[in-house]
Amino acid sequence: MTATLSTAHPAARLAGDHLAALGASGGTVEPVVDWAGPVELPLTDEVLVQAACGIMHVHGRARGAPEPLAVDYATAVAGVLAAAGVLAAEFARARGIPVSAVRTSVAQAALLSVGQYLACGQVDTSHAAGVPPPFVSGDGVRFEIETLRAEDWHRFWRTMGAAEETLRQGWAPFLHRFATATCPLPAALHDVLSTHLFSGIHRAGTACEVSVVPIGDVPPVPVWSLTPLPGGTLDSGAAPGLDAPLRGIRVVESARRVQGPLAGHVLRLLGADVLRIEPPGGDPARGVPPLAGGVSARFAALNAGKDAVELDLTQSAGRAAAKELVAGADVFLHNWAPGKAAAWGLDAPDLAAVRPGLVYAAAAGWGHHLGRRPPLGTDYVVQAHSGLAAALRPSGEPPAPSLMTITDVLGGLVCAAGVLAGLGRRDRTGAGCRADTSLLSAASTVPRTRGRYRRPLRTADGYVAASAPHDSTPQRTTEELLTRLRAAGVPAVAVTTDLGALGADPRFAAALNRPPWEFR
Structure with a gap:
C-alpha cells in the first residue's frame, strides 16, 4: 500500500512524512489539503483557522x-488526518474501490480538534477566579502535577502544608480541567509550592502517588511502532463504499477519556463498526455535565454511533467474554495503564491466539520511553515533558x-492511523500487527518552528484575526474592522468566542455535518 503526494500545502507535506514513516509512500492515492475546505470563510493561514474554528477561544479560556x-x-x-485518509483510501482500493484522491482541510482538522468542546457549547468562565498551572518551585523549576484520585490529591497537599479548605477548593477545577480547558486554582496552592524546593515536591509526589x-x-520519539503478530489473515468483510472505506471492519474498543475513544471515533467515521467495552454500570464519563438526551455531550462527541457492552475486566468471566468479542473482530484498541493488558491476559499475543490476523492497537501515555514506572501519562504532563509547553x-x-487537550487529540489520530497502516499490512502480508502509539509520540507530530504567532x-465588541499585522482602535466594531481589512485586500475573520454560536453558523454546517474527508 503506497501513496503519491501533493506538496502544495504544508499539511500535505506533513502527511507525506507520516506515510513515509509508515512505509506507505509512493503509490496511487493523493491527499488534497487546503485551508478552508467546506467552511465558507476566507481562511488562508494557520492563524485565521485557529481564530475562526475555536482553537484560539479554547486555548485562551484559562487567561x-x-x-x-x-x-x-x-x-x-x-x-x-490526511495521512489517515490516504491509508483508508488505499485499504479501500485493495478491496476493489477505485479511489484516487482524498480531500480534507486544516479547518476541518481544527473543528475535529475542538469537537468535544463544541459539543458542550459555550462554557461560562466569568466566575472562574484563580490561577491555572503550571507551578513554580522555590528554586525556580516550572512543573505540572497529575493525579486522578481525590485521596492522593489531598495527601499531597497536606504534605506540602496547604490549608484544608484551600486544597478542597482546588480539587474540582483541577479534576474538570480536561473538559473545560480552565483550571482556576486558589493562589494559595501556588504559594505553598513556591516555598519548597523541587526535589522535596517530587519526593512528596512519589510518596502520595x-x-x-x-x-x-526532550528529543522527538518515533510516532508509530508496528510489530508483526503471528497468524493468518482475516476475511476483509463486506465491500466498502466510496464514503465508508472501512465498511465491514469490526473494532472492539476498551478505552476511556479522549485519546482511545477518539481513535475509535475516527475509525467509525471511516465506516467501521465499533463496539465499546465499558465497566459495569457504564463509562462514568456518560454522566458528566452538560447532558444532551440523558448522556454527557462531551462523551457523545467521541462515542456516538458506537455499540457498547458492559464487562468487568477485573474478573476472569469478563476477560473471557472480551476474548469472545475479539474472536469476531478485525481490530482491538485500548488505552489501558502500563502493564494492565499483560496482567489481564489480554495483551497482543493472547488475543492474536484467538483471532489470527488481528490488528492490536495500544494507545499509551508515554509508551516505553520513560521506563517501567512512568508518571501518569495524561495530556498536560506530556505537553510539559515533551517540550510542547514551551513551543505553544x-x-x-x-x-x-x-x-486544551492538544496531545489527546493527536494521540487519537495517530492511533487510528496506526490501525489503518496495520490493516493495510495485513492485506499485503497476511499477518496481524501490533500498533503502539502514545501521547508522547503524538507530540512529535507538531512542528516546533514558530513564526505565525499573531x-x-x-x-469594540469582540476580536478580529487578520493575515497581516494591523492597528485597531476600541471604537471600531468587529464588522467595521472586517470591512476595512477586506477592502484593503487583507484576509480577516472574526475570532470565535462562542462555540454554541459556531455550531449553529451555516458557514460551518458543511464541515460539521460530515466526516472530515472526501474520497473520490
Whole structure:
C-alpha cells in the first residue's frame, strides 16, 4: 500500500512524512489539503483557522481572552488526518474501490480538534477566579502535577502544608480541567509550592502517588511502532463504499477519556463498526455535565454511533467474554495503564491466539520511553515533558501547557492511523500487527518552528484575526474592522468566542455535518 503526494500545502507535506514513516509512500492515492475546505470563510493561514474554528477561544479560556497557539497545531492535525485518509483510501482500493484522491482541510482538522468542546457549547468562565498551572518551585523549576484520585490529591497537599479548605477548593477545577480547558486554582496552592524546593515536591509526589513532571524539552520519539503478530489473515468483510472505506471492519474498543475513544471515533467515521467495552454500570464519563438526551455531550462527541457492552475486566468471566468479542473482530484498541493488558491476559499475543490476523492497537501515555514506572501519562504532563509547553507560547513568555487537550487529540489520530497502516499490512502480508502509539509520540507530530504567532485585534465588541499585522482602535466594531481589512485586500475573520454560536453558523454546517474527508 503506497501513496503519491501533493506538496502544495504544508499539511500535505506533513502527511507525506507520516506515510513515509509508515512505509506507505509512493503509490496511487493523493491527499488534497487546503485551508478552508467546506467552511465558507476566507481562511488562508494557520492563524485565521485557529481564530475562526475555536482553537484560539479554547486555548485562551484559562487567561480570559482568545489566544493563538504559537505552533501550527491545526496544520499538524490536518497532516495526520490526511495521512489517515490516504491509508483508508488505499485499504479501500485493495478491496476493489477505485479511489484516487482524498480531500480534507486544516479547518476541518481544527473543528475535529475542538469537537468535544463544541459539543458542550459555550462554557461560562466569568466566575472562574484563580490561577491555572503550571507551578513554580522555590528554586525556580516550572512543573505540572497529575493525579486522578481525590485521596492522593489531598495527601499531597497536606504534605506540602496547604490549608484544608484551600486544597478542597482546588480539587474540582483541577479534576474538570480536561473538559473545560480552565483550571482556576486558589493562589494559595501556588504559594505553598513556591516555598519548597523541587526535589522535596517530587519526593512528596512519589510518596502520595501524584506525578510531578518538570517542564522540559526532550528529543522527538518515533510516532508509530508496528510489530508483526503471528497468524493468518482475516476475511476483509463486506465491500466498502466510496464514503465508508472501512465498511465491514469490526473494532472492539476498551478505552476511556479522549485519546482511545477518539481513535475509535475516527475509525467509525471511516465506516467501521465499533463496539465499546465499558465497566459495569457504564463509562462514568456518560454522566458528566452538560447532558444532551440523558448522556454527557462531551462523551457523545467521541462515542456516538458506537455499540457498547458492559464487562468487568477485573474478573476472569469478563476477560473471557472480551476474548469472545475479539474472536469476531478485525481490530482491538485500548488505552489501558502500563502493564494492565499483560496482567489481564489480554495483551497482543493472547488475543492474536484467538483471532489470527488481528490488528492490536495500544494507545499509551508515554509508551516505553520513560521506563517501567512512568508518571501518569495524561495530556498536560506530556505537553510539559515533551517540550510542547514551551513551543505553544510566544517567545518571551515562560513555558506552560495549554489547557486544551492538544496531545489527546493527536494521540487519537495517530492511533487510528496506526490501525489503518496495520490493516493495510495485513492485506499485503497476511499477518496481524501490533500498533503502539502514545501521547508522547503524538507530540512529535507538531512542528516546533514558530513564526505565525499573531494576537487577535481587540474591537469594540469582540476580536478580529487578520493575515497581516494591523492597528485597531476600541471604537471600531468587529464588522467595521472586517470591512476595512477586506477592502484593503487583507484576509480577516472574526475570532470565535462562542462555540454554541459556531455550531449553529451555516458557514460551518458543511464541515460539521460530515466526516472530515472526501474520497473520490
